[in-house]
């Protein structure tokens with residue numbers, strides 16, 4: 001049986017090597033490395049694609065989330081409700097920007113539970129940070145309603161959700177700001193770290209722009225303190241090229257999700273992500289295919305012994321379970337989720353035959 005890696009990093013480059021070499025040669029020959037036209041083109045394209053009025057390319061989404069909160073201004077003691085089923089970067093952005101992350105539990109969809117957000121609100125709460133996880137956008141009607149009612153800021157962690165929509169609106173365009181990641185394994189991934197911050201507010205855009213470039217505005221005048229977290233022009237040129245193909249990429253990922261669903265939905269031992277179009281409010285891009293499984297660890301060993309790569313995300317723990325960070329919370333749904341979750345290969349490099357091989361292997365495990 002052929003081996004199926006969880007993600008085949010070399011193919012990201014090798015499948016279209018000639019195109020990437022051409023782009024590298026063209027951009028490098030112009031000496032266009034920092035804050036050049038390829039970056040501003042990409043930012044414009046990203047705004048057009050998502051419908052966000054402003055986009056700023058940054059070094060990575062973690063910086064982007066931190067910059068988003070810094071543009072709002074968190075004071076010591078300010079609390080922000082965030083999901084615990086997320087990358088640590090979500091919570092660390094709040095912390096590094098000067099606030100206090102308050103992880104809350106998930107709903108049955110594995111995303112932040114709006115009722116848990118509501119229950120965590122107190123006089124110190126200033127914001128909400130939903131994570132648009134695995135390429136699915138949260139119920140943003142409920143989140144924004146809570147934010148409006150309590151006058152809270154919303155920064156979306158849309159690192160995993162470029163192209164995903166809720167009620168026809170793109171992830172990353174609901175709140176005051178958001179960040180997207182272009183880490184290599186992301187649906188739109190480049191050859192290193194990269195990210196972008198989105199916002200709809202021109203004043204916030206100015207602030208975000210300054211924060212990402214040493215406090216300088218678009219004319220190079222120093223307006224405030226800042227840092228260096230710019231998206232490399234070369235990476236932006238690769239991303240522009242990859243964005244042209246994005247609809248096809250999303251379509252293929254949705255096909256893979258449908259096929260997994262068709263082959264696995266009869267197994268009572270599994271809880272699968274919703275298949276494409278099962279809920280008219282959601283358009284999912286399947287950054288990951290994360291399911292919950294009975295006897296998860298043995299299933300994973302079984303798949304590994306057949307050469308099939310899987311992933312248990314983020315060290316198998318929710319944010320609040322990293323004791324050394326000082327959390328003393330108990331979030332039962334998140335903890336249960338992390339005992340059962342596993343990701344199957346979901347990317348452009350796997351074929352239908354690979355998916356059948358993976359599903360056959362899972363069926364053989366539960367039959368035995």
Ligand SMILES: Cc1ncc(COP(=O)(O)O)c(C=O)c1O
Pocket residue numbers: 060061062063086087089090131133157159160180181182183193194195
């Ligand atoms: C949910 C989530 N938030 C934030 C990040 C951080 O993104 P980056 O690696 O671009 O800093 C990631 C990256 O994997 C992520 O999945």
